[in-house]
Amino acid sequence: MPRRYPFVRVGVFTDHIFGGNQLAVFLAPDGPSDDEMQAIAREMNIAEITFVFASTQSDCVARVRIFTPARELPFAGHPTVGTTWVLAREGRLPAGSREVVLEEGIGPVPVRLEGDLTSPSSVWMKQRDAEFGPELTNRGAFARALALEEGDLLVQTGVELAGVESDMEWFALVGPLERLGHG
Template sequence: MTRPRAFMQVDVFSHTPYRGNPVAVVLDGTDLTDDQMQQVARWTNLTETTFVLPPTTPDADYRLRIFTPTRELPFAGHPTLGSAHAWLENGGIPHTPDLIIQECTAGLIKVRRDASTLAFASPPLIRDGPIDEPYLTEIITAFGITHDDVLAHQWVDNGPGWAVIRLRTAAEVLALTPDLSHIPTAMIGALGAYPTGSEHAYELRTFAPGAGVPEDPICGSMTAAIAHWLTPTAPTTYKVSQGHHLHAQAPSK
């Protein structure tokens, strides 16, 4: 822990400084124990801290471990993009030009580089289908709404444990003031549509008390997971607005 290690903090999902979602990246996690990694993640006190390691498979460019202040995640969106950026900035050269392969607990994640933009291919869902009724009732209670307010609900777990409820409007999502003490282990999102013709198609808020994060400013893994759910009905490309309550008003595609 005492030897020098390269470290970056990357602001993800925003063209404006300090308006995105920051991730701490330790570019050499070699020989750190699980407990030491968790200690560093508690110290940074960001939604996620990552550790870059040598890959265990020749198909990957590097291996990544992702920690919240309280636990390790098998996959997360903005840490994937922020870590890929930090790895490239610090001299990383992918096996295939403009395609970075990240190894993590969720598997091999493809990250495409196009000019100055990075985009990841979402891993497959490991759980889908409607939320079970007891858990749904807990969420509804925590959100201070009724069953009639919920248009739809779904497990959209691509690693972190996400589920999501859909409300009628973006305004209803923005008005939520959840009492997370009712759902202390939850990883839950709320989605609502903007009127037709608006700049954004949906407003999304993600609450992750189960990972020690009351509300995530901009959540790439949840956005990607919801895209799996919405694919049959959503346009090929749409914008999701996130982070109004945490002053990170950058859209994610």
């Protein structure tokens, strides 16, 4: 027998309909399995979706799991903001709470709401500071991997491993932009 999972679809970072980053928030107290959540994310085929459960931590108002069509994420900004807004609209936050904490894969994430608490005008989250790894010493190999020449990487900056939370990526300043993909 098919199961039903209620959800709310919203545009995050916008003040008008059909704008912003799309997000589906599943309010799933008796939620789907891990495999089902991943299958739902693939089926919806938007950047991220969230599933909201009761928190396992006493200082958090809800446990939020974030999925892309490809995998689960320990943290992401727009799903955190959008999920908090939906929880406020649906009356699922403690009455009068302007500051709440969500339990996510990376741990507790503090969030602040502004405006009418039944339809917040703004939602702010606090994320950890970026972490930086070692600077890449072989700039030429890095440039070639991007179909660039080493001279396309700006000289005064390094190529550094950086990330927020658990996802680390390489960052480099490149100029001019028309060189991208023309190596």
